[in-house]
Amino acid sequence: MRLSQFPLSTTKETPADAQVISHQLMLRAGYIRQLGSGLYTWLPIGLRTLTRIAAIVREEMNRAGALELLMPSVQPAELWQESGRWEQMGAEMLRFKDRHQNDFCLGPTHEEVICYHFRQDFRSYRQLPVNFYQIQTKFRDERRPRFGVMRSREFLMKDAYSFHMTAEDLHREYLNMREAYVRIFTRLGAEFRPVKADSGNIGGALSEEFHILAGSGEDLLAVAQGGTYAANVEAAETRPSGTPRAAATKSVEKVATPGQKTCEQVSKFMNVPLTGKVKLLVVKGADGGLVGIALRGDHQLNEIKAAKHPKVASPLTMAAPEDVLKVFGCEVGYLGPVNCPIPVVADYAAAEVADFVCGANENDHHLSGVNWGRDCAEPETADLRMIAEGDPSPDGVGTIKFYRGIEGGHIFQLGTKYTKAMNVSVLDAEGKAVTPEMGCYGIGVTRLVAAVIEQNHDANGIIWPDAIAPFRVIICPIGSDKSAAVKDAAETLYKDLLAAGIDVALDDRGNRPGSMFADAELIGIPHRIVIGDKGLANAQFEYKQRRAEKAEMIAATSAAVLERLSA
């Protein structure tokens, strides 16, 4: 591509709205332009990279045996009413009516549509298993779009849906997809990590997320050092320590703690470590009443785990302060399990503390020297807290460290949740109707562009891995309007590289060297060839890898350049 015919809208100044580096660089390098909140246009250079990533995804999905199709982004409400999600989905699903006043939505996902098509055309076990995928625009009306294309409302997603006669076959395909994802993320040149995940509203059993590791990531990951365990903190389980609780050594004392409401305040005020404090959170119960959740002072509630507890209402709802006052007769800052008027479920760690400090269920007072089983009932225990850095890995191998990640892909074993709801069935070998097992596998294609940039940039701009660069190499001729030798050398090299099938850009805009180099670095071209009279005098081109500290001189031949590119 000749840059004289390929507009680059690069800017020196960083747009004010961009917070994260990938968003800033994508705007500065002219990859995207914002149209509205969470809506972005991909300019030609940005689209080249987006298309390359999509191509890698497509290749690996095909290699893994999945079949590409394309479903509409506009979907009729009937299908969503059938699965029950028309009511379940919140405002993130954009709904509207057509001219006949029929309800539609912009598809946030395609489980309903694929089930609809599958049940039309698939009647026999002989036709299974199948795995369909598409690369299609999705729309989710996020409450707060942010970070450019990292969390936008409209985005490009690869979504795949597989159907199976048995759970075992679903598991086989799940592992097949997992391998395909590992290949895809490896080819992107990204440092990534598959982690155990919560399957969220989509439901289903087994689920893993593929995260691109980056400090700006929105997700927190618990990764075992010295082990293999890795999970999204939302999904990371915690276990009882295995060592029995220490024996009680103190007796209960009531202590005046005026105005000391938080664990930190009480801990400081009474000079006890946070780990010696037990806090009681009050949430709505599954039976409509209230339930107390006991956590160690230094631990945080994991709302997803708590919501899954049979005694707790889902979704998790904290009790209103008025209701707490009514039931306990005190403010939320002074709650504890002693003489507690509601059922209590304790996190494993909280149940292991002896001689602890807790609220006295009386304003401005706490109790010290409290022990489970003696001063209050031995509680029901469960895994309710967020895993913490330094915790032992749940699988017993290694110690947990936190990383931040950007969710680039997610694979699920859905089971029969959607096939059942959508009345999908096929006949097995005995002629009996069977509800197929279903898996779904997503990759956020647009998000990956930003995620890879988060990992690959420097002060001058983006640094693309070869596989997804908009151009692999850029030729910068210096003074080509004055020097016929430079111009000829650049043209010859350009044509030779094109002939060799290399994605090459020739900067024939006649700009000064400084601005050529700045553009080439900002847009992230991985290889640069500079051609000038000085070098040509010695029959040399200058070659610089984007990531390299220094440029080097190579022979002024197309063959020498091709050799560098294949190295």
Add this chain to the structure above:
RNA sequence: CGGGGUGUAGCUCAGCUUGGUAGAGCGCUUGCUUCGGGAGCAAGAGGUCGCAGGUUCGAAUCCUGUCACCCCGACCA
């Protein structure tokens, strides 16, 4: 949805407190010079001051409403 902020030239922003007819830098156009790290000089083009009402002789500036965008939080297949 709660809290906060911002809308002025293509971009980044000043001007608003204290009302008086629109500014800077970058970018763009033309000319000359320059040409290995975002050039210099000169001359230019370019704005319904988000929108709608109101106050006033007069509103970018004050008041009311509204829309959009951004940030923090909540939420998130």
